[in-house]
Amino acid sequence: xxxxxSTATTARAIRRRELRTLxxxxxxxxxxxxxxxxxxxxxxxxxxxxxxVGITGPLGVGKSSLVSRLIAHLRAxxxxxxxxxxxxxxxxxxxxxxxxxxxMERGDRDAGVFIxxxxxxxxxxxxxLATRRTVRLLDAAGFDVVLVETVGSGQxxxxxxxxxxxxxxxxxxHLGDEVQTLKAGLFEIADVxxxxxxxxxxxxxxxxxxxxxxxxxxxRDGWRPLVTATSTTLPAGIEELWNSIERHERFLDEKELRxxxxxxxxxxxxxxxxxxxxxxxxxxxAQSDPEVRGLLxxxxxxxxxxxxxARRLLKGxxxxxxxxx
Amino acid sequence: MTKNPAAPPIRxxxxxxxxxxxxxxxxxxxxxxxxxxxxxxxxxxRQTPEEIVRAAVEEDVxxxxxxxxxxxxxxxxxxxxxxxxxxxxxxxxxxxxxxxPDEDAKRLRKLGVRAIYGPGTSLEEIVRSVRxxxxxSS
Ligand code: B12
Ligand SMILES: Nc1nc2c(ncn2[C@@H]2O[C@H](COP(=O)(O)OP(=O)(O)O)[C@@H](O)[C@H]2O)c(=O)[nH]1
Ligand SMILES: [Mg+2]
Numbered sequence: 327x328x329x330x331x332s333t334a335t336t337a338r339a340i341r342r343r344e345l346r347t348l349x350x351x352x353x354x355x356x357x358x359x360x361x362x363x364x365x366x367x368x369x370x371x372x373x374x375x376x377x378x379v380g381i382t383g384p385l386g387v388g389k390s391s392l393v394s395r396l397i398a399h400l401r402a403x404x405x406x407x408x409x410x411x412x413x414x415x416x417x418x419x420x421x422x423x424x425x426x427x428x429x430m431e432r433g434d435r436d437a438g439v440f441i442x443x444x445x446x447x448x449x450x451x452x453x454x455l456a457t458r459r460t461v462r463l464l465d466a467a468g469f470d471v472v473l474v475e476t477v478g479s480g481q482x483x484x485x486x487x488x489x490x491x492x493x494x495x496x497x498x499x500h501l502g503d504e505v506q507t508l509k510a511g512l513f514e515i516a517d518v519x520x521x522x523x524x525x526x527x528x529x530x531x532x533x534x535x536x537x538x539x540x541x542x543x544x545x546r547d548g549w550r551p552l553v554t555a556t557s558t559t560l561p562a563g564i565e566e567l568w569n570s571i572e573r574h575e576r577f578l579d580e581k582e583l584r585x586x587x588x589x590x591x592x593x594x595x596x597x598x599x600x601x602x603x604x605x606x607x608x609x610x611x612a613q614s615d616p617e618v619r620g621l622l623x624x625x626x627x628x629x630x631x632x633x634x635x636a637r638r639l640l641k642g643x644x645x646x647x648x649x650x651x
Numbered sequence: 652m653t654k655n656p657a658a659p660p661i662r663x664x665x666x667x668x669x670x671x672x673x674x675x676x677x678x679x680x681x682x683x684x685x686x687x688x689x690x691x692x693x694x695x696x697r698q699t700p701e702e703i704v705r706a707a708v709e710e711d712v713x714x715x716x717x718x719x720x721x722x723x724x725x726x727x728x729x730x731x732x733x734x735x736x737x738x739x740x741x742x743x744x745x746x747x748x749x750x751x752p753d754e755d756a757k758r759l760r761k762l763g764v765r766a767i768y769g770p771g772t773s774l775e776e777i778v779r780s781v782r783x784x785x786x787x788s789s
Contacts, residue, residue, distance in 0.1 A: 346739065349711040357659045420660060420789075421685035427706060428695035435702070441709055445660070445690045 333364040340369060343437065343467045351463055352442055356456045366459065369466035374588070376408075376465035379571055380490030382476040382515060387496045388522040389475050390429035391558035392567070397430065397439055399564050400471055406438035408464040410457055411475040415445045422446075426475060440469065446477055455602070458489050458595055487515060488594045491587060492574045494518045494567070495551075497536070499528035513543055516551045517574045520567055524555040547583055549574065608639065660789040661781060664712045666694040666703045668731065671721030676749060676770075680716065683774035684781060688789045700730040708740050713785045720749040729762055744784050748772065 339347035354362040381389045393409055400407045411426035424443035444457065457474060464472050476486050486493050495516040519540070521533045536553045543550070552570040556563035578584045611618040621638060624630035665681045667674060674696055681691045692710045694703065707715050715735070717728055728747055735741050747759065748768040756767040765784050768777060782788045 345708055346711075349709050353659070353662075353711045415690075416685060419686050419688045421688045422660075422690045423681050423685045423693050424690060425693045425695070427692060427710075435705060441706075443692050443710060447660075 329361075329364070333368055336365045337368045340365070340463065340467050341372065343440075343469075345440075348440065348463070348467055349442070352444075352456075352460050355459045355463065356444070356447070358456075366462070369463065373462050373465045376461075376469055376472045377492070377571075377575055378461055378465070378472045378474065378490045380474050380476060380486035380493040380515075381496060382486050382493060383496030383520075387498045388556075388558055389496050390426040392496060392520065392522060392556060392564075393426070393473050393475055394430045395556075395558050395561055395564045396473060396568060399568055401436070401438060405470040406468070407471045407473060408440040408442070408467070408469040409473045409475065410442050410444055410460055410464070412444045412446055412457060412477050414477050415447050420447070440464065440467075455598070461489055485594075488591050488598075491578060491584070492517045492571050494520050494571065496520045496522050497532065498523045499526050499532040513546075513551070517549065518567070518570045519551050519553045521553070521555045523557060523559075524562060525557040525560050529555055548581060549577055658787055658789055661689040661714070661785050661787065662692065662710060662712045663689055663714045663716055663781060664692045664694060664703070664707050664710060665716045665718065666698045666706070667696050667718050668698050668700055668703055668727040669719065669721055669723045670697060671719055671723070671749075672696060673720035673749070674718075676720065677716075677718035679774065680718065680748065680777055683778060687778040687781075689781065700727060700734050703731055704734040704738050704740065707735065707743055708738060712743060714781060715743055715745045717745065717747040718749050719747065719751065722750065724749065724751050724759070725755055728759055728764060732763055746780065746784060748777075 336347060336351065340351060351362065351365065355366075381393060383389055390411065393411070397407055397409070409430065411424070411430070413422055413424045413426060415422045422445035424445060426443055427441060430441055442460065444460065447455070461472050461474060474486065474489055493515050495518070497519065498521065519536050521529055521536060523529065524533075533553060533555050540551050540553060552573065554563055554567045554570050556567050558564075578587065608618070612622060613619075618639070621630065621635045625632055625635050661684075663684055665677050665684075667677050677693070681693045684691045692706065692712065694706050698706075703715065703717070715731065717724075717731060719727060724747070728745070732745055735743055735745070744765045745763070746766040746768075747764055751759070751767055751769060759767060766780050768780070
């Protein structure tokens, strides 16, 4: 089979949601397999239809449990749903225990549900580098909703906003201090706040505190985060949570904010890809390329400052800084 | 063995089929594989063979590890092996551990289970076994 044939076959299998092809394609994305690029290119035109929801918040607040409940709700209202659950890789071994699935298997699985666990593989932004491309693949596969559960390590999760159109920050009662310290980061992320474990004491207070915090904050693009309360054990509030997510989605459409959002996300993705290209290009050259080695020698020897070295490597002429920030 | 930076981490699904609540062994094995640089999808307790096979395919794992201490291994393990085949995922190898008598282990190996480890097996041995079965290290 020629390369073009196999590209078309793979792309078709993905659009038909053929399970094994979908799963193996995600592995190829994670491995940054260059032979997969043509498939991604050919699928790209069919993307942008899925509602992409980020679920973030500290470890143990119930993100995976909520995802599980949301899956059931979405199936009940006849939406297909794919999940990407990101967990951290160990900085020491590079390995990972991906445990989100434990909460997500409920025996109500069908072809309208796809769950994939993903290790962050050293990428510190709370979502794996491959997450965006995986989300796009699942979008191309025709899933109505893609839920992305992030690592849950606090402030660094802000880049879920580069992937999701609606971001849900999950908290639990008695997380007051955490809310205070994370306040800035959380408000940057949250379109919807979810106080989970509302079956526990203190939930009402936590909810009121958040409502107050939100009321004092400045709305971002005219949107004030909604505050919902859920319990995955009762269960309670799951439908309200989904409705809040949809309200934000409608808001994006009504205020014509989806275009600017996509533009910002596209720019960020291109920037991230370029950063990585530069890194992949430069790191080996620090050993192998006499020019780079020479520049490094001069920086270390004190005859060239690092900004000048960086400028030379980028081969761009020195540019005046733009006045606007 | 030198580490190949281009080789992706080995992905292993660790699951406990049936109603068996003994999860220490599965957790210990999961952590050992993580510490050896592998990505372990820990599916937890009380999985049906159907759920295990679905997870193995969705997660595109290199290996499925089943932990059974309940005595139901002769029923559950062959079901997982059969279903993997019927889902066209028969190329995904299976290994197992727990309380499995030698005669049963022999019969399971004939069915295609690649290796079986009982109580007291060293974690190094299990890590080595994974690398040997998958045919790469990570
Ligand atoms: C601790 C224990 C418990 C704890 C479990 C706690 C927990 N969360 O795990 C508790 C008290 C809850 C418990 C309860 C029961 N237990 Co109990 N329990 C044990 C005991 C003493 C040790 C098991 C253990 O944790 N070992 C430590 C771990 C690290 O070892 P491991 O699991 O064997 O794992 C190693 C290997 O087997 C292997 N391995 C394991 N899994 C995997 C997977 C893969 C992929 C690989 C490669 C390797 C591998 O690698 C590990 C490292 O070497 C064993 C006896 C024994 N010596 O094994 C009985 C034992 C397993 N229990 C037994 C029984 C009968 C029960 C109960 C039914 C008792 C009852 N009547 O209530 C209940 C059932 C509980 C349930 N819901 O399933 C029997 C099982 C008999 C059988 N299968 O024929 C045993 C063998 C005791 C006996 N001699 O009768 N139990
Ligand atoms: N009481 C209570 N416990 C919950 C609720 N949701 C999740 N949990 C428990 O919180 C723990 C962590 O849940 P998990 O979904 O894994 O959290 P994650 O780390 O944020 O993904 C588990 O023990 C859950 O059973 C809830 O609504 N109420
Ligand atoms: Mg989780």
